[in-house]
């Protein structure tokens with residue numbers, strides 16, 4: 001099946017057309033996972049690449065992310081109905097004191113697109129909130145996001161609180177100021193600069209687990 005029109009709609013951020021073309025692709029016989037893997041995900045990756053290379057700016061990324069969400073709203077019930085088994089689950093949140101959530105949301109969209117269940121607990125989350133959510137949802141991976149140099153240090157507080165409570169779930173970190181060396185210093189299992197890298201990181205971490 002040709003997904004060019006669907007991909008173009010997503011890339012230009014037309015959320016109405018993206019949802020419609022997603023529905024049409026399924027009606028025409030494409031499996032929901034094919035629409036994701038061959039249609040939406042490559043388009044979202046193209047958006048990420050154009051943003052990284054300075055060809056497009058944040059507003060275009062935001063409208064593309066919204067279009068991806070509208071497609072996922074069509075696919076989610078179909079994926080559930082076809083006894084779709086998620087590859088794993090990821091709990092995401094932006095840490096205390098920080099309201100930036102665009103990057104976190106993109107990571108969530110890409111993870112969902114790659115077949116993971118995502119539990120997003122929002123922004124400004126303190127350590128207790130993360131601990132409570134870990135206990136409630138038992139995710140395979142926890143992802144912390146921070147965009148401010150003043151809030152990224154709180155990531156260590158979250159990791160320490162989880163370890164003190166004997167929760168061993170791997171924690172990954174991200175956000176513009178976060179580096180790989182900072183991640184290892186605070187005891188995180190890894191970090192990623194982009195949403196696509198975040199997906200690869202989660203896949204790597206879960207490939208090594210015993211199920």
Ligand code: B12
Nearest residue numbers: 098099100101102103143144145148149174175176194195
């Ligand atoms: C949009 C924005 C805002 C919006 C946020 C809206 C929202 N809902 O998110 C608003 C206007 C609210 C805002 C407010 C503020 N902002 Co602001 N903001 C930005 C801006 C322009 C873009 C951030 C963004 O969304 N980038 C796009 C996304 C896609 O990229 P990203 O977040 O880095 O995410 C990617 C990766 O980092 C990674 N990733 C992200 N999270 C995670 C998590 C995991 C687990 C993994 C693996 C990967 C990962 O994948 C993502 C996708 O590729 C940046 C400048 C910039 N260019 O970064 C400033 C910036 C982050 N803001 C800044 C500041 C100072 C503030 C304010 C303090 C301003 C003020 N004086 O009030 C407030 C703070 C509010 C608070 N308490 O949080 C500074 C931070 C400086 C610093 N070093 O600390 C920046 C860098 C601007 C600047 N140059 O001064 N901001």
